[in-house]
Amino acid sequence: MNLASIAAELAAHPSILGKLDIAASTAALRLSARTTGQPGDDAAAIPRPEGGWDLLAGEGFMPQFVQDDPWFAGWCGVMVNLSDIAAMGGRATALLDTIWAPDAAAANALLTGLRDAAAAYDVPIVGGHTNLRSRELNLSVSVTGRAQRLISSFSAEPGDVLIAAVDHRGEYRPRFDNWCAALDAPHARLRGDYELLPELAESGLVDAGKDISQGGIVGTALMLAECSRCGFDIDLSAVPVPPSVDLVRWLRSFPSFGFLLSVRPARVAEVCALFAARDISAAAIGRATTKPAVDLIFGGERATFWDYAASPYLSLSKEIAYA
CATH class of the missing domain: 3.90.650.10 (PurM-like C-terminal domain)
Structure with a gap:
């Protein structure tokens, strides 16, 4: 070696x-x-007046990855955000997605991956943004969470x-x-x-x-x-x-x-x-x-x-x- x-x-x-x-x-x-939020951590940590922390994180994805494996990219949109919250010692509370696609059919596998992962991890997708007039398929996902003590x-x-x-x-x-x-x-x-x-x-x-x-x-x-x-x-x-x-x-x-x-x-x-x-x-x-x-x-x-x-x-x- x-x-x-x-x-x-x-x-x-x-x-x-x-x-x-x-x-x-x-x-x-x-x-x-x-x-505020201490950039450099896996999620932004905002102190709560009553104690503990609100957490906020987001992920954008490499276009080639999304286009090559859209269902898995959707799954990862959930999974990697939940990892960021867990890495801070927190529990995720909700997800938001932003997707770009040429049309609804092209977006289907991506959205299905998001839906399947949200169900698997039991964290709701509560909103986001959709653009079905883009030349290419792409994705970003954000997450909120809470922590009592931080990692x-x-x-x-x-x-x-x-x-x-x-x-x-x-x-x-x-x-x-x-x-x-x-x-x-x-x-x-x-x-x-x-x-x-x-x-x-x-x-x-x-x-x-x-x-x-x-x-x-x-x-x-x-x-x-x-x-x-x-x-x-x-x-x-x-x-x-x-x-x-x-x-x-x-x-x-x-x-x-x-x-x-x-x-x-x-x-x-x-x-x-x-x-x-x-x-x-x-x-x-x-x-x-x-x-x-x-x-x-x-x-x-x-x-x-x-x-x-x-x-x-x-x-x-x-x-x-x-x-």
Whole structure:
């Protein structure tokens, strides 16, 4: 295993580089982590006067993905938004969809995927926007939720243990690095799996983490590190991988149920056991450091995947404020 080549290959992959677009938008909007809602987290968190938090998140989808697999894109429109809410320690309350299509027939598979996933996860679609005069099929979905205690991208601390919790009971969808473990799962299990995240937050076991999004384990670790102003050493030998899946592809994959949690060492065993009780793989794959970078480690060797001090990624830490 050539660790330096793996780190360079991952850092140059489009799924990793795509997150750089976030910094351009937030700079134009003059947003930082100090802005209301704390951009950089998986969902905007707005404090409620009576306690707790209102949560708001949204996802837009790659046009090619929507056009190649419209039913699954509709399903993902629900699923990835619910993951963002769960990643914050919250419970989703409602969804809104925005679709573009040439006509009603072309929109049908997309809408069916949205409807099927909303029913599976038992979260209502309450409205949105429809355009049936577009040249191409496309989709965005937003979600609201609530949390009593937050899991935040800004709360990791040096010395934490990095846990990867991922449902391995799935397979890749064609052409993309999307690992789906949801379509054949009982609906009650899907709902119960997401319930575990707010339970971890409310029990005080977890206060820092993110859902594993486009960019996979390494890209998500980088976002978590930069927001928290820490680093992570990821031990590739400790990363559980589903059978017959290539490790490098897995490190950049977008799982249907996957979270990185930065956990105080004394709580690691209990956190992993709670995921294991639901047959979800959860393993300690690294440590939080004081270095402003994500490093990959294997067999005594080390290679830097990304140094965010030298090359900012999201540019949304609390120490950064736009003039």
